[in-house]
Amino acid sequence: MNTGGLRGVRVLDFTQVWAGPYCSMLLALNGAEVIKVESERRPDRTRFFSVTLATTYKGKDESQLYNNLNLNKLDITLNLSHPQGVELAKDIAKVCDVVVENFRPGVMDRLGLDYEALRQVRPDIVYLSSSSRGSTGPEWNYAGYAPTFAALSGLSHLTGHRDGTPSLMSGRTDLLVGTSAFLAIMAALIYRSRTGKGQYIDLSSSEAISVLIGDTFMDYAMNGREQTRNGNRDPSMAPHNCYRCQGEDKWISIAVASEEEWQSFCNAINNPEWTKDARFADAFSRKANEDELDRLISEWALNHTHYEAMELLQGAGVAAMPTFSSEELFDNPHLRERRVYTEIDHPVIGKQTLVGEPWKLSATPAAVTRHAPLFGEHNQYVFGKLLGMPTARLEQLQKEHIIY
């Protein structure tokens, strides 16, 4: 039983790959009934290939990646290259509150499933299109994926080591786009609940990332300065870096903001002689002599495990956290107590332990209630029960490769 705040909301989901499916999964985790549309002609690519594992899956229902990004959803197979398939999609839209799609701009128009078309059958529909660069402007039909969003947003220019190559972020680029889309849909749903009016939402993925580095644009606007990659450093704080610890690829991040924190830091590392050096006497000097400061702290860190360093420094009130790996996060007592991971049984790939919902609501908590759908698992429910289609007709359409 889902306890989420979006119970009663029904979503028609044409999205594929990462960003779009994460948006509709957030709707589903919060209790919405999400109907994902796939077909033999166009199954979600994540059913077959995981870029993060460089693994190909043979069957359609073996992908842990697909499972991870499509929890709680229902799935139908509908051939949209057939006019009857399009009509059926409209029939489903008629009983939905939200439509989400991340085709390249223009595709839904060509299929006759654009906002104007669906508004005819469901006047108060909330319809979101998520694309690489938005559905207007000279680059409206450019294709892209998370790495291109990171590059075109300005984020890559800012991320990485000083003088190093611009870096992409992980899959989070896509999931941030998905969350931005979710936010816009929620705003539109709230507006609709008050006014009865639906609307069209155009989301540009690169813009959705650009807004997350807003202050760096302000620096350009104010000073013509282009902030760039500077590793783990901060414009004013020092020490502010990641230091190698004992063990294989183990690191501790330390950030000291105030004079008080600096004193606590010195005490925690037992006040070695160098901490009394004039070069580190105040925040300005520490920043000016940061390279030397980092070298000395590195020497200290190498003599500790990252857990030791964390406990020692946190015990003194200094912000310090290990650079946790996924293994360390999974074994972490704090995250265990907060039940960050959740377990779900999948009929083909078995028991899966996954990161659960991103936030905790006291009255209407989001929850993982079912595994990602098998390919076409809910054709009977959606066409039979929801649309009231007789079984013989359903079978006929399957034979004709329309429900396919």
Place this chain on the structure above:
Amino acid sequence: MHGGFKNGCEMRIKERSLEGVKVIEYASLVAGPYCTKLLADLGAQVIKIERPEIGDEARRRGPFPNDIPHPERSGLFLYVNTNKLGITLAPETSAGKEIFLALVEWADVLVEDRPPGVMAELGLSYDVLKLANPRLIMTSITPFGQTGPYRDYKAHSLTISHGAGAGFLTPVDASEEELGPVKGGGLFDRYSNGLSAAAATLVALYAREMTGEGQHIDVSEQESSIAYDRVEISMFPTEGFISRRVRPFGGTVPLPCQDGHALIAIGEERHWKALVELMGNPEWTKDERFKDEESRFKHAMELHPFMSQWTGAFFKEDLYRKLASAGIPAGVVRSQGELIERDEQLKARGFFVDIEHPEAGRLAYPSASYWLSETPWRVERPAPTLGQHNDEVYCGLLGYSGDDVVKLKEARVI
């Protein structure tokens, strides 16, 4: 219908989606204020509470014009507090606490970022506040959440990113492995967590439309960040695979050009075919190691030099156009200046918007990540100066007299 919603000549000013929603912000720096900026941008009436005389810590963080610190000219503060009203209030005084409670009675949402337990010490825990206003939605944003062994841990942006595992996954360039992990650029991670908090708050607002009840939201920045990496982080429990900063991203790493870097993101086999053709069918593309997606990802390190050699001959923008024209998903690494001055797409969409501020002047700000056709984004007002709306809120909203306001000021309550 694909007209410019933001730039189009509107016959009337349209409503915004959260019009009528009343929000109190008791937060500083980035995550909390960005959460309420998103709500304010969507039309909510946000009253930001700052410490009398001192204000939000963001006022002391740059960027500042000409690098001269000034509490009304912080680029960070100006950006994350656009569209809000600002008051000063000290809830730790008894008169201040009364005023805080009066504001909570008025509000639909309270967003706060005090360390766990501090609101309770002030006598302003959720349990107390919900007695004053049962419909209240209280969104608490902290580095590690309200419970658990790390709840009282000290944190800054850097340590939250690393403690959530994001650092372990960055940067992706294999040649920089030994240099160690890095955080996301700028304050990217904190904004991301503010986005999570805003999304959760909207779920609670929607639920309240249906149930009439408020609730308490516990946003742990660490968990918000982990959720954004749910694919990589879940691969440990599901596959026993520890995702690291050097990963099989195939050709999908920034490739060198004459004047910077470009990106080629092969998503489908037809993209690869188009690329091979565009490159003039070089011999190396027939190599077994690059025959399909899986092989290309597995041999990413070997593929990279071939790709770099080809891209290295181009200027990045030329290459971007060339790839995009061939239908190949592509990108180019752009700097802030390039995005503001020369990105024709952003110009056409009106992404940067000039906002006039009494102290900081007229500057180009990023707008919003969405276009809502019926309830478009707009600038209602620039970020507030410290205590700018004290009279409006204390006299206009809460009914204090001008005399009261003077006394409250003298008592350093406001």
